[in-house]
Amino acid sequence: MRIGLIGTGSMGSLLIDSFIYFGAITPQQLFISNRSQEKLLLLSERHEGLNVSLNNVDTVRSCDILFVCVKPLQFATLIQEIKDHVRSDQLLVSITSPVQIHHLENNLSCKIAKVIPSVTHKVGSGASLVMYGSRIQKNDQQILHDLLSFISKPIEIKETQARINSDFTSCGPAFMSFFLIKWIDAAVEMTGISREEITCLASEMMLGTGKLLTQGGLTPLQLQDLVAVPGGITAQALSQLNHSLDGVFHNLITTTHNKYVEDVEKLNELLGDIN
Ligand SMILES: NC(=O)C1=CN([C@@H]2O[C@H](COP(=O)(O)OP(=O)(O)OC[C@H]3O[C@@H](n4cnc5c(N)ncnc54)[C@H](O)[C@@H]3O)[C@@H](O)[C@H]2O)C=CC1
Ligand SMILES: O=C(O)[C@@H]1CCC=N1
Structure with a gap:
Protein backbone atom coordinates (compact mmCIF):
# COMPACT_ATOMS: atom_id res chain seq x y z
CA MET A 1 0.00 0.00 0.00
CA ARG A 2 1.32 3.45 -0.92
CA ILE A 3 0.32 6.40 1.26
CA MET A 11 -0.33 17.57 12.04
CA GLY A 12 0.95 16.21 8.71
CA SER A 13 4.45 15.77 10.15
CA LEU A 14 3.09 14.20 13.33
CA LEU A 15 1.09 11.66 11.29
CA ILE A 16 4.15 10.80 9.19
CA ASP A 17 6.38 10.37 12.26
CA SER A 18 3.74 8.31 14.08
CA PHE A 19 2.82 6.01 11.16
CA ILE A 20 6.50 5.21 10.70
CA TYR A 21 7.39 4.97 14.41
CA PHE A 22 4.49 2.61 15.21
CA GLY A 23 5.23 0.41 12.19
CA ALA A 24 2.11 1.16 10.10
CA ILE A 25 4.23 1.91 7.02
CA THR A 26 7.83 2.25 5.93
CA PRO A 27 9.30 5.56 4.67
CA GLN A 28 9.56 3.92 1.23
CA GLN A 29 5.75 3.54 1.13
CA LEU A 30 5.20 7.24 1.85
CA PHE A 31 4.91 9.97 -0.82
CA ILE A 32 4.71 13.48 0.58
CA SER A 33 4.58 17.06 -0.63
CA ASN A 34 4.33 20.51 0.89
CA ARG A 35 4.12 24.06 -0.39
CA SER A 36 7.56 24.92 0.98
CA GLN A 37 10.69 22.78 1.04
CA GLU A 38 12.01 23.26 4.57
CA LYS A 39 9.66 20.85 6.39
CA LEU A 40 10.13 18.21 3.67
CA LEU A 41 13.90 18.33 4.17
CA LEU A 42 13.56 17.91 7.93
CA LEU A 43 11.30 14.88 7.42
CA SER A 44 13.73 13.37 4.88
CA GLU A 45 16.54 13.72 7.39
CA ARG A 46 14.47 11.90 10.02
CA HIS A 47 13.24 9.10 7.73
CA GLU A 48 15.63 7.71 5.16
CA GLY A 49 13.86 6.52 2.02
CA LEU A 50 10.87 8.88 2.25
CA ASN A 51 9.62 10.03 -1.20
CA VAL A 52 9.37 13.84 -1.17
CA SER A 53 8.24 16.31 -3.82
CA LEU A 54 7.27 19.96 -4.12
CA ASN A 55 4.64 18.92 -6.66
CA ASN A 56 1.31 17.72 -5.22
CA VAL A 57 0.41 16.02 -8.50
CA ASP A 58 3.43 13.69 -8.07
CA THR A 59 2.05 12.73 -4.65
CA VAL A 60 -1.46 12.14 -5.96
CA ARG A 61 -0.22 9.99 -8.85
CA SER A 62 1.95 7.83 -6.57
CA CYS A 63 -0.47 6.72 -3.88
CA ASP A 64 -3.49 4.56 -3.04
CA ILE A 65 -4.54 6.56 0.03
CA LEU A 66 -3.99 10.33 0.19
CA PHE A 67 -4.06 12.27 3.47
CA VAL A 68 -4.76 15.97 2.96
CA CYS A 69 -3.35 17.92 5.91
CA VAL A 70 -3.73 21.55 4.86
CA LYS A 71 -5.90 24.14 6.64
CA PRO A 72 -9.59 24.48 5.69
CA LEU A 73 -9.21 27.66 3.62
CA GLN A 74 -6.27 26.14 1.72
CA PHE A 75 -8.47 23.38 0.25
CA ALA A 76 -9.89 25.31 -2.71
CA THR A 77 -6.49 25.99 -4.29
CA LEU A 78 -5.34 22.43 -3.65
CA ILE A 79 -8.48 20.85 -5.12
CA GLN A 80 -8.07 22.96 -8.24
CA GLU A 81 -4.52 21.65 -8.54
CA ILE A 82 -5.23 17.92 -8.05
CA LYS A 83 -8.79 17.35 -9.26
CA ASP A 84 -7.83 16.18 -12.75
CA HIS A 85 -5.28 13.72 -11.36
CA VAL A 86 -7.18 11.80 -8.67
CA ARG A 87 -8.50 8.33 -9.62
CA SER A 88 -11.83 6.75 -8.72
CA ASP A 89 -10.06 3.85 -6.95
CA GLN A 90 -8.13 6.25 -4.67
CA LEU A 91 -9.13 7.12 -1.12
CA LEU A 92 -8.69 10.75 -0.08
CA VAL A 93 -8.71 11.41 3.67
CA SER A 94 -9.25 14.97 4.87
CA ILE A 95 -8.25 15.74 8.46
CA THR A 96 -10.06 18.97 9.17
CA SER A 97 -13.56 19.29 10.62
CA PRO A 98 -15.07 22.26 8.72
CA VAL A 99 -14.46 20.82 5.24
CA GLN A 100 -17.55 18.69 4.65
CA ILE A 101 -17.56 15.35 2.88
CA HIS A 102 -20.00 16.77 0.32
CA HIS A 103 -17.58 19.64 -0.45
CA LEU A 104 -15.01 17.02 -1.45
CA GLU A 105 -17.37 14.60 -3.21
CA ASN A 106 -18.76 17.49 -5.29
CA ASN A 107 -15.30 18.41 -6.53
CA LEU A 108 -13.30 15.17 -6.65
CA SER A 109 -14.00 11.83 -8.34
CA CYS A 110 -12.19 9.66 -5.75
CA LYS A 111 -13.49 8.01 -2.57
CA ILE A 112 -13.65 10.39 0.40
CA ALA A 113 -13.23 9.91 4.13
CA LYS A 114 -12.77 12.38 6.93
CA VAL A 115 -10.54 11.60 9.91
CA ILE A 116 -9.96 14.05 12.76
CA PRO A 117 -6.67 13.07 14.38
CA SER A 118 -5.17 14.26 17.64
CA VAL A 119 -1.78 15.30 18.90
CA THR A 120 -2.07 12.33 21.30
CA HIS A 121 -1.30 9.99 18.37
CA LYS A 122 2.35 11.02 18.76
CA VAL A 123 2.43 8.53 21.64
CA GLY A 124 0.08 6.04 19.94
CA SER A 125 -2.82 7.18 22.09
CA GLY A 126 -6.18 8.95 21.85
CA ALA A 127 -9.20 8.48 19.61
CA SER A 128 -9.18 9.32 15.89
CA LEU A 129 -12.63 10.30 14.61
CA VAL A 130 -13.63 8.60 11.37
CA MET A 131 -16.39 9.51 8.89
CA TYR A 132 -17.01 7.83 5.53
CA GLY A 133 -18.26 9.31 2.28
CA SER A 134 -20.85 7.69 0.01
CA ARG A 135 -18.31 6.02 -2.33
CA ILE A 136 -16.51 4.14 0.43
CA GLN A 137 -16.75 0.32 0.39
CA LYS A 138 -16.44 -2.06 3.38
CA ASN A 139 -12.91 -2.95 2.25
CA ASP A 140 -11.83 0.73 2.30
CA GLN A 141 -13.23 1.08 5.82
CA GLN A 142 -11.21 -1.93 6.96
CA ILE A 143 -7.97 -0.63 5.39
CA LEU A 144 -8.36 2.83 6.94
CA HIS A 145 -9.36 1.39 10.33
CA ASP A 146 -6.33 -0.93 10.33
CA LEU A 147 -3.97 1.90 9.40
CA LEU A 148 -5.31 4.27 12.08
CA SER A 149 -5.22 1.51 14.70
CA PHE A 150 -1.40 1.60 14.64
CA ILE A 151 -1.42 5.11 16.11
CA SER A 152 -4.83 5.59 17.74
CA LYS A 153 -8.21 4.18 18.66
CA PRO A 154 -10.38 4.83 15.56
CA ILE A 155 -14.01 5.65 16.38
CA GLU A 156 -16.66 6.12 13.69
CA ILE A 157 -18.87 9.15 14.27
CA LYS A 158 -21.58 11.09 12.44
CA GLU A 159 -20.26 14.07 10.48
CA THR A 160 -22.93 16.29 12.09
CA GLN A 161 -21.22 15.65 15.44
CA ALA A 162 -17.64 16.13 14.23
CA ARG A 163 -17.27 19.45 16.02
CA ILE A 164 -18.32 18.42 19.51
CA ASN A 165 -16.37 15.16 19.25
CA SER A 166 -13.19 16.89 18.11
CA ASP A 167 -13.61 19.52 20.86
CA PHE A 168 -12.77 16.65 23.20
CA THR A 169 -10.35 14.53 21.14
CA SER A 170 -8.26 17.11 19.30
CA CYS A 171 -8.80 20.43 21.11
CA GLY A 172 -9.01 18.61 24.45
CA PRO A 173 -5.26 18.15 24.98
CA ALA A 174 -4.81 21.92 24.61
CA PHE A 175 -7.73 22.66 26.94
CA MET A 176 -6.40 20.24 29.58
CA SER A 177 -2.90 21.73 29.24
CA PHE A 178 -4.33 25.24 29.66
CA PHE A 179 -6.05 24.12 32.87
CA LEU A 180 -2.75 22.64 34.14
CA ILE A 181 -0.74 25.75 33.22
CA LYS A 182 -3.10 27.98 35.23
CA TRP A 183 -3.06 25.58 38.18
CA ILE A 184 0.73 25.21 38.11
CA ASP A 185 1.22 29.00 37.82
CA ALA A 186 -0.88 29.48 40.95
CA ALA A 187 1.00 26.72 42.80
CA VAL A 188 4.39 28.25 41.97
CA GLU A 189 3.23 31.76 42.84
CA MET A 190 1.47 30.86 46.08
CA THR A 191 3.76 28.17 47.54
CA GLY A 192 7.16 28.64 45.91
CA ILE A 193 7.29 25.00 44.74
CA SER A 194 9.53 24.51 41.71
CA ARG A 195 7.73 24.56 38.35
CA GLU A 196 9.65 21.46 37.16
CA GLU A 197 8.73 19.42 40.22
CA ILE A 198 5.03 20.25 40.18
CA THR A 199 4.82 19.87 36.38
CA CYS A 200 6.25 16.36 36.69
CA LEU A 201 3.73 15.42 39.40
CA ALA A 202 0.86 16.97 37.45
CA SER A 203 1.81 15.01 34.33
CA GLU A 204 1.95 11.70 36.21
CA MET A 205 -1.44 12.54 37.71
CA MET A 206 -2.92 13.16 34.21
CA LEU A 207 -1.54 9.84 32.96
CA GLY A 208 -2.91 7.95 35.95
CA THR A 209 -6.30 9.63 35.64
CA GLY A 210 -6.44 8.75 31.93
CA LYS A 211 -5.61 5.12 32.70
CA LEU A 212 -8.29 4.90 35.39
CA LEU A 213 -10.87 6.21 32.92
CA THR A 214 -9.80 4.02 29.97
CA GLN A 215 -8.54 0.84 31.65
CA GLY A 216 -9.62 1.12 35.28
CA GLY A 217 -13.34 0.76 34.65
CA LEU A 218 -14.23 4.09 36.26
CA THR A 219 -16.48 6.85 34.97
CA PRO A 220 -15.42 10.45 35.72
CA LEU A 221 -18.15 10.65 38.39
CA GLN A 222 -17.07 7.40 40.08
CA LEU A 223 -13.46 8.58 40.06
CA GLN A 224 -14.43 11.91 41.56
CA ASP A 225 -16.46 10.23 44.30
CA LEU A 226 -13.57 7.92 45.17
CA VAL A 227 -11.36 10.91 45.96
CA ALA A 228 -13.83 13.49 47.24
CA VAL A 229 -14.97 11.87 50.46
CA PRO A 230 -17.71 13.84 52.23
CA GLY A 231 -16.34 16.52 54.55
CA GLY A 232 -12.83 16.21 53.07
CA ILE A 233 -10.51 18.77 51.48
CA THR A 234 -11.19 17.68 47.87
CA ALA A 235 -14.96 17.92 48.38
CA GLN A 236 -14.60 21.46 49.70
CA ALA A 237 -12.38 22.50 46.78
CA LEU A 238 -14.77 20.89 44.27
CA SER A 239 -17.67 22.84 45.64
CA GLN A 240 -15.68 26.04 45.09
CA LEU A 241 -14.65 24.92 41.56
CA ASN A 242 -18.25 24.12 40.71
CA HIS A 243 -19.20 27.68 41.59
CA SER A 244 -16.25 29.27 39.73
CA LEU A 245 -16.74 27.25 36.56
CA ASP A 246 -20.44 28.00 36.22
CA GLY A 247 -21.17 28.51 32.51
CA VAL A 248 -17.54 28.04 31.42
CA PHE A 249 -18.11 24.88 29.40
CA HIS A 250 -21.26 26.17 27.71
CA ASN A 251 -19.22 29.20 26.61
CA LEU A 252 -16.40 26.96 25.42
CA ILE A 253 -18.72 24.87 23.26
CA THR A 254 -20.48 27.97 21.93
CA THR A 255 -17.09 29.40 20.92
CA THR A 256 -15.83 26.30 19.07
CA HIS A 257 -19.16 25.84 17.32
CA ASN A 258 -19.45 29.49 16.25
CA LYS A 259 -15.95 29.40 14.74
CA TYR A 260 -16.82 26.12 13.00
CA VAL A 261 -20.01 27.54 11.48
CA GLU A 262 -18.05 30.60 10.30
CA ASP A 263 -15.49 28.32 8.57
CA VAL A 264 -18.16 26.09 7.01
CA GLU A 265 -19.90 29.17 5.56
CA LYS A 266 -16.64 30.38 3.98
CA LEU A 267 -16.07 26.87 2.59
CA ASN A 268 -19.58 26.71 1.14
CA GLU A 269 -18.62 29.76 -0.93
CA LEU A 270 -15.17 28.47 -1.85
CA LEU A 271 -16.05 24.83 -2.50
CA GLY A 272 -19.29 25.02 -4.33
CA ASP A 273 -18.56 22.91 -7.43
CA ILE A 274 -15.20 23.97 -8.88
CA ASN A 275 -15.20 23.67 -12.69
N1 LIG B 1 -3.01 20.52 15.23
C1 LIG B 1 -3.93 19.64 15.64
O1 LIG B 1 -3.94 19.17 16.81
C2 LIG B 1 -4.96 19.16 14.68
C3 LIG B 1 -5.09 19.73 13.42
N2 LIG B 1 -6.07 19.28 12.57
C4 LIG B 1 -6.23 19.91 11.28
O2 LIG B 1 -5.07 19.73 10.49
C5 LIG B 1 -4.99 20.77 9.52
C6 LIG B 1 -3.58 21.23 9.42
O3 LIG B 1 -3.21 21.81 10.65
P1 LIG B 1 -1.72 22.09 11.03
O4 LIG B 1 -0.88 20.94 10.64
O5 LIG B 1 -1.73 22.53 12.44
O6 LIG B 1 -1.43 23.34 10.05
P2 LIG B 1 -0.04 23.83 9.48
O7 LIG B 1 -0.23 25.22 8.99
O8 LIG B 1 1.05 23.55 10.46
O9 LIG B 1 0.20 22.88 8.22
C7 LIG B 1 -0.38 23.05 6.97
C8 LIG B 1 0.70 22.72 5.95
O10 LIG B 1 0.10 22.65 4.67
C9 LIG B 1 0.98 23.26 3.73
N3 LIG B 1 0.16 23.66 2.58
C10 LIG B 1 -0.80 24.62 2.52
N4 LIG B 1 -1.33 24.66 1.29
C11 LIG B 1 -0.70 23.72 0.56
C12 LIG B 1 -0.81 23.28 -0.78
N5 LIG B 1 -1.68 23.82 -1.66
N6 LIG B 1 0.01 22.29 -1.19
C13 LIG B 1 0.91 21.73 -0.35
N7 LIG B 1 1.05 22.10 0.94
C14 LIG B 1 0.26 23.08 1.38
C15 LIG B 1 1.61 24.41 4.49
O11 LIG B 1 2.83 24.81 3.87
C16 LIG B 1 1.81 23.77 5.87
O12 LIG B 1 3.06 23.11 5.95
C17 LIG B 1 -5.93 21.89 9.99
O13 LIG B 1 -7.00 21.96 9.13
C18 LIG B 1 -6.37 21.44 11.37
O14 LIG B 1 -7.70 21.76 11.60
C19 LIG B 1 -6.89 18.26 12.89
C20 LIG B 1 -6.80 17.66 14.10
C21 LIG B 1 -5.85 18.06 15.10
O1 LIG C 1 -11.56 20.47 13.83
C1 LIG C 1 -10.43 20.63 13.51
O2 LIG C 1 -10.07 20.65 12.36
C2 LIG C 1 -9.54 20.83 14.62
C3 LIG C 1 -8.16 20.90 14.76
C4 LIG C 1 -7.98 20.87 16.22
C5 LIG C 1 -9.28 20.58 16.69
N1 LIG C 1 -10.10 20.53 15.82
Whole structure:
Protein backbone atom coordinates (compact mmCIF):
# COMPACT_ATOMS: atom_id res chain seq x y z
CA MET A 1 0.00 0.00 0.00
CA ARG A 2 1.32 3.45 -0.92
CA ILE A 3 0.32 6.40 1.26
CA GLY A 4 0.43 10.01 0.04
CA LEU A 5 0.32 13.04 2.32
CA ILE A 6 -0.05 16.66 1.26
CA GLY A 7 0.76 19.39 3.82
CA THR A 8 3.60 18.56 6.19
CA GLY A 9 2.81 21.16 8.86
CA SER A 10 2.40 20.21 12.49
CA MET A 11 -0.33 17.57 12.04
CA GLY A 12 0.95 16.21 8.71
CA SER A 13 4.45 15.77 10.15
CA LEU A 14 3.09 14.20 13.33
CA LEU A 15 1.09 11.66 11.29
CA ILE A 16 4.15 10.80 9.19
CA ASP A 17 6.38 10.37 12.26
CA SER A 18 3.74 8.31 14.08
CA PHE A 19 2.82 6.01 11.16
CA ILE A 20 6.50 5.21 10.70
CA TYR A 21 7.39 4.97 14.41
CA PHE A 22 4.49 2.61 15.21
CA GLY A 23 5.23 0.41 12.19
CA ALA A 24 2.11 1.16 10.10
CA ILE A 25 4.23 1.91 7.02
CA THR A 26 7.83 2.25 5.93
CA PRO A 27 9.30 5.56 4.67
CA GLN A 28 9.56 3.92 1.23
CA GLN A 29 5.75 3.54 1.13
CA LEU A 30 5.20 7.24 1.85
CA PHE A 31 4.91 9.97 -0.82
CA ILE A 32 4.71 13.48 0.58
CA SER A 33 4.58 17.06 -0.63
CA ASN A 34 4.33 20.51 0.89
CA ARG A 35 4.12 24.06 -0.39
CA SER A 36 7.56 24.92 0.98
CA GLN A 37 10.69 22.78 1.04
CA GLU A 38 12.01 23.26 4.57
CA LYS A 39 9.66 20.85 6.39
CA LEU A 40 10.13 18.21 3.67
CA LEU A 41 13.90 18.33 4.17
CA LEU A 42 13.56 17.91 7.93
CA LEU A 43 11.30 14.88 7.42
CA SER A 44 13.73 13.37 4.88
CA GLU A 45 16.54 13.72 7.39
CA ARG A 46 14.47 11.90 10.02
CA HIS A 47 13.24 9.10 7.73
CA GLU A 48 15.63 7.71 5.16
CA GLY A 49 13.86 6.52 2.02
CA LEU A 50 10.87 8.88 2.25
CA ASN A 51 9.62 10.03 -1.20
CA VAL A 52 9.37 13.84 -1.17
CA SER A 53 8.24 16.31 -3.82
CA LEU A 54 7.27 19.96 -4.12
CA ASN A 55 4.64 18.92 -6.66
CA ASN A 56 1.31 17.72 -5.22
CA VAL A 57 0.41 16.02 -8.50
CA ASP A 58 3.43 13.69 -8.07
CA THR A 59 2.05 12.73 -4.65
CA VAL A 60 -1.46 12.14 -5.96
CA ARG A 61 -0.22 9.99 -8.85
CA SER A 62 1.95 7.83 -6.57
CA CYS A 63 -0.47 6.72 -3.88
CA ASP A 64 -3.49 4.56 -3.04
CA ILE A 65 -4.54 6.56 0.03
CA LEU A 66 -3.99 10.33 0.19
CA PHE A 67 -4.06 12.27 3.47
CA VAL A 68 -4.76 15.97 2.96
CA CYS A 69 -3.35 17.92 5.91
CA VAL A 70 -3.73 21.55 4.86
CA LYS A 71 -5.90 24.14 6.64
CA PRO A 72 -9.59 24.48 5.69
CA LEU A 73 -9.21 27.66 3.62
CA GLN A 74 -6.27 26.14 1.72
CA PHE A 75 -8.47 23.38 0.25
CA ALA A 76 -9.89 25.31 -2.71
CA THR A 77 -6.49 25.99 -4.29
CA LEU A 78 -5.34 22.43 -3.65
CA ILE A 79 -8.48 20.85 -5.12
CA GLN A 80 -8.07 22.96 -8.24
CA GLU A 81 -4.52 21.65 -8.54
CA ILE A 82 -5.23 17.92 -8.05
CA LYS A 83 -8.79 17.35 -9.26
CA ASP A 84 -7.83 16.18 -12.75
CA HIS A 85 -5.28 13.72 -11.36
CA VAL A 86 -7.18 11.80 -8.67
CA ARG A 87 -8.50 8.33 -9.62
CA SER A 88 -11.83 6.75 -8.72
CA ASP A 89 -10.06 3.85 -6.95
CA GLN A 90 -8.13 6.25 -4.67
CA LEU A 91 -9.13 7.12 -1.12
CA LEU A 92 -8.69 10.75 -0.08
CA VAL A 93 -8.71 11.41 3.67
CA SER A 94 -9.25 14.97 4.87
CA ILE A 95 -8.25 15.74 8.46
CA THR A 96 -10.06 18.97 9.17
CA SER A 97 -13.56 19.29 10.62
CA PRO A 98 -15.07 22.26 8.72
CA VAL A 99 -14.46 20.82 5.24
CA GLN A 100 -17.55 18.69 4.65
CA ILE A 101 -17.56 15.35 2.88
CA HIS A 102 -20.00 16.77 0.32
CA HIS A 103 -17.58 19.64 -0.45
CA LEU A 104 -15.01 17.02 -1.45
CA GLU A 105 -17.37 14.60 -3.21
CA ASN A 106 -18.76 17.49 -5.29
CA ASN A 107 -15.30 18.41 -6.53
CA LEU A 108 -13.30 15.17 -6.65
CA SER A 109 -14.00 11.83 -8.34
CA CYS A 110 -12.19 9.66 -5.75
CA LYS A 111 -13.49 8.01 -2.57
CA ILE A 112 -13.65 10.39 0.40
CA ALA A 113 -13.23 9.91 4.13
CA LYS A 114 -12.77 12.38 6.93
CA VAL A 115 -10.54 11.60 9.91
CA ILE A 116 -9.96 14.05 12.76
CA PRO A 117 -6.67 13.07 14.38
CA SER A 118 -5.17 14.26 17.64
CA VAL A 119 -1.78 15.30 18.90
CA THR A 120 -2.07 12.33 21.30
CA HIS A 121 -1.30 9.99 18.37
CA LYS A 122 2.35 11.02 18.76
CA VAL A 123 2.43 8.53 21.64
CA GLY A 124 0.08 6.04 19.94
CA SER A 125 -2.82 7.18 22.09
CA GLY A 126 -6.18 8.95 21.85
CA ALA A 127 -9.20 8.48 19.61
CA SER A 128 -9.18 9.32 15.89
CA LEU A 129 -12.63 10.30 14.61
CA VAL A 130 -13.63 8.60 11.37
CA MET A 131 -16.39 9.51 8.89
CA TYR A 132 -17.01 7.83 5.53
CA GLY A 133 -18.26 9.31 2.28
CA SER A 134 -20.85 7.69 0.01
CA ARG A 135 -18.31 6.02 -2.33
CA ILE A 136 -16.51 4.14 0.43
CA GLN A 137 -16.75 0.32 0.39
CA LYS A 138 -16.44 -2.06 3.38
CA ASN A 139 -12.91 -2.95 2.25
CA ASP A 140 -11.83 0.73 2.30
CA GLN A 141 -13.23 1.08 5.82
CA GLN A 142 -11.21 -1.93 6.96
CA ILE A 143 -7.97 -0.63 5.39
CA LEU A 144 -8.36 2.83 6.94
CA HIS A 145 -9.36 1.39 10.33
CA ASP A 146 -6.33 -0.93 10.33
CA LEU A 147 -3.97 1.90 9.40
CA LEU A 148 -5.31 4.27 12.08
CA SER A 149 -5.22 1.51 14.70
CA PHE A 150 -1.40 1.60 14.64
CA ILE A 151 -1.42 5.11 16.11
CA SER A 152 -4.83 5.59 17.74
CA LYS A 153 -8.21 4.18 18.66
CA PRO A 154 -10.38 4.83 15.56
CA ILE A 155 -14.01 5.65 16.38
CA GLU A 156 -16.66 6.12 13.69
CA ILE A 157 -18.87 9.15 14.27
CA LYS A 158 -21.58 11.09 12.44
CA GLU A 159 -20.26 14.07 10.48
CA THR A 160 -22.93 16.29 12.09
CA GLN A 161 -21.22 15.65 15.44
CA ALA A 162 -17.64 16.13 14.23
CA ARG A 163 -17.27 19.45 16.02
CA ILE A 164 -18.32 18.42 19.51
CA ASN A 165 -16.37 15.16 19.25
CA SER A 166 -13.19 16.89 18.11
CA ASP A 167 -13.61 19.52 20.86
CA PHE A 168 -12.77 16.65 23.20
CA THR A 169 -10.35 14.53 21.14
CA SER A 170 -8.26 17.11 19.30
CA CYS A 171 -8.80 20.43 21.11
CA GLY A 172 -9.01 18.61 24.45
CA PRO A 173 -5.26 18.15 24.98
CA ALA A 174 -4.81 21.92 24.61
CA PHE A 175 -7.73 22.66 26.94
CA MET A 176 -6.40 20.24 29.58
CA SER A 177 -2.90 21.73 29.24
CA PHE A 178 -4.33 25.24 29.66
CA PHE A 179 -6.05 24.12 32.87
CA LEU A 180 -2.75 22.64 34.14
CA ILE A 181 -0.74 25.75 33.22
CA LYS A 182 -3.10 27.98 35.23
CA TRP A 183 -3.06 25.58 38.18
CA ILE A 184 0.73 25.21 38.11
CA ASP A 185 1.22 29.00 37.82
CA ALA A 186 -0.88 29.48 40.95
CA ALA A 187 1.00 26.72 42.80
CA VAL A 188 4.39 28.25 41.97
CA GLU A 189 3.23 31.76 42.84
CA MET A 190 1.47 30.86 46.08
CA THR A 191 3.76 28.17 47.54
CA GLY A 192 7.16 28.64 45.91
CA ILE A 193 7.29 25.00 44.74
CA SER A 194 9.53 24.51 41.71
CA ARG A 195 7.73 24.56 38.35
CA GLU A 196 9.65 21.46 37.16
CA GLU A 197 8.73 19.42 40.22
CA ILE A 198 5.03 20.25 40.18
CA THR A 199 4.82 19.87 36.38
CA CYS A 200 6.25 16.36 36.69
CA LEU A 201 3.73 15.42 39.40
CA ALA A 202 0.86 16.97 37.45
CA SER A 203 1.81 15.01 34.33
CA GLU A 204 1.95 11.70 36.21
CA MET A 205 -1.44 12.54 37.71
CA MET A 206 -2.92 13.16 34.21
CA LEU A 207 -1.54 9.84 32.96
CA GLY A 208 -2.91 7.95 35.95
CA THR A 209 -6.30 9.63 35.64
CA GLY A 210 -6.44 8.75 31.93
CA LYS A 211 -5.61 5.12 32.70
CA LEU A 212 -8.29 4.90 35.39
CA LEU A 213 -10.87 6.21 32.92
CA THR A 214 -9.80 4.02 29.97
CA GLN A 215 -8.54 0.84 31.65
CA GLY A 216 -9.62 1.12 35.28
CA GLY A 217 -13.34 0.76 34.65
CA LEU A 218 -14.23 4.09 36.26
CA THR A 219 -16.48 6.85 34.97
CA PRO A 220 -15.42 10.45 35.72
CA LEU A 221 -18.15 10.65 38.39
CA GLN A 222 -17.07 7.40 40.08
CA LEU A 223 -13.46 8.58 40.06
CA GLN A 224 -14.43 11.91 41.56
CA ASP A 225 -16.46 10.23 44.30
CA LEU A 226 -13.57 7.92 45.17
CA VAL A 227 -11.36 10.91 45.96
CA ALA A 228 -13.83 13.49 47.24
CA VAL A 229 -14.97 11.87 50.46
CA PRO A 230 -17.71 13.84 52.23
CA GLY A 231 -16.34 16.52 54.55
CA GLY A 232 -12.83 16.21 53.07
CA ILE A 233 -10.51 18.77 51.48
CA THR A 234 -11.19 17.68 47.87
CA ALA A 235 -14.96 17.92 48.38
CA GLN A 236 -14.60 21.46 49.70
CA ALA A 237 -12.38 22.50 46.78
CA LEU A 238 -14.77 20.89 44.27
CA SER A 239 -17.67 22.84 45.64
CA GLN A 240 -15.68 26.04 45.09
CA LEU A 241 -14.65 24.92 41.56
CA ASN A 242 -18.25 24.12 40.71
CA HIS A 243 -19.20 27.68 41.59
CA SER A 244 -16.25 29.27 39.73
CA LEU A 245 -16.74 27.25 36.56
CA ASP A 246 -20.44 28.00 36.22
CA GLY A 247 -21.17 28.51 32.51
CA VAL A 248 -17.54 28.04 31.42
CA PHE A 249 -18.11 24.88 29.40
CA HIS A 250 -21.26 26.17 27.71
CA ASN A 251 -19.22 29.20 26.61
CA LEU A 252 -16.40 26.96 25.42
CA ILE A 253 -18.72 24.87 23.26
CA THR A 254 -20.48 27.97 21.93
CA THR A 255 -17.09 29.40 20.92
CA THR A 256 -15.83 26.30 19.07
CA HIS A 257 -19.16 25.84 17.32
CA ASN A 258 -19.45 29.49 16.25
CA LYS A 259 -15.95 29.40 14.74
CA TYR A 260 -16.82 26.12 13.00
CA VAL A 261 -20.01 27.54 11.48
CA GLU A 262 -18.05 30.60 10.30
CA ASP A 263 -15.49 28.32 8.57
CA VAL A 264 -18.16 26.09 7.01
CA GLU A 265 -19.90 29.17 5.56
CA LYS A 266 -16.64 30.38 3.98
CA LEU A 267 -16.07 26.87 2.59
CA ASN A 268 -19.58 26.71 1.14
CA GLU A 269 -18.62 29.76 -0.93
CA LEU A 270 -15.17 28.47 -1.85
CA LEU A 271 -16.05 24.83 -2.50
CA GLY A 272 -19.29 25.02 -4.33
CA ASP A 273 -18.56 22.91 -7.43
CA ILE A 274 -15.20 23.97 -8.88
CA ASN A 275 -15.20 23.67 -12.69
N1 LIG B 1 -3.01 20.52 15.23
C1 LIG B 1 -3.93 19.64 15.64
O1 LIG B 1 -3.94 19.17 16.81
C2 LIG B 1 -4.96 19.16 14.68
C3 LIG B 1 -5.09 19.73 13.42
N2 LIG B 1 -6.07 19.28 12.57
C4 LIG B 1 -6.23 19.91 11.28
O2 LIG B 1 -5.07 19.73 10.49
C5 LIG B 1 -4.99 20.77 9.52
C6 LIG B 1 -3.58 21.23 9.42
O3 LIG B 1 -3.21 21.81 10.65
P1 LIG B 1 -1.72 22.09 11.03
O4 LIG B 1 -0.88 20.94 10.64
O5 LIG B 1 -1.73 22.53 12.44
O6 LIG B 1 -1.43 23.34 10.05
P2 LIG B 1 -0.04 23.83 9.48
O7 LIG B 1 -0.23 25.22 8.99
O8 LIG B 1 1.05 23.55 10.46
O9 LIG B 1 0.20 22.88 8.22
C7 LIG B 1 -0.38 23.05 6.97
C8 LIG B 1 0.70 22.72 5.95
O10 LIG B 1 0.10 22.65 4.67
C9 LIG B 1 0.98 23.26 3.73
N3 LIG B 1 0.16 23.66 2.58
C10 LIG B 1 -0.80 24.62 2.52
N4 LIG B 1 -1.33 24.66 1.29
C11 LIG B 1 -0.70 23.72 0.56
C12 LIG B 1 -0.81 23.28 -0.78
N5 LIG B 1 -1.68 23.82 -1.66
N6 LIG B 1 0.01 22.29 -1.19
C13 LIG B 1 0.91 21.73 -0.35
N7 LIG B 1 1.05 22.10 0.94
C14 LIG B 1 0.26 23.08 1.38
C15 LIG B 1 1.61 24.41 4.49
O11 LIG B 1 2.83 24.81 3.87
C16 LIG B 1 1.81 23.77 5.87
O12 LIG B 1 3.06 23.11 5.95
C17 LIG B 1 -5.93 21.89 9.99
O13 LIG B 1 -7.00 21.96 9.13
C18 LIG B 1 -6.37 21.44 11.37
O14 LIG B 1 -7.70 21.76 11.60
C19 LIG B 1 -6.89 18.26 12.89
C20 LIG B 1 -6.80 17.66 14.10
C21 LIG B 1 -5.85 18.06 15.10
O1 LIG C 1 -11.56 20.47 13.83
C1 LIG C 1 -10.43 20.63 13.51
O2 LIG C 1 -10.07 20.65 12.36
C2 LIG C 1 -9.54 20.83 14.62
C3 LIG C 1 -8.16 20.90 14.76
C4 LIG C 1 -7.98 20.87 16.22
C5 LIG C 1 -9.28 20.58 16.69
N1 LIG C 1 -10.10 20.53 15.82
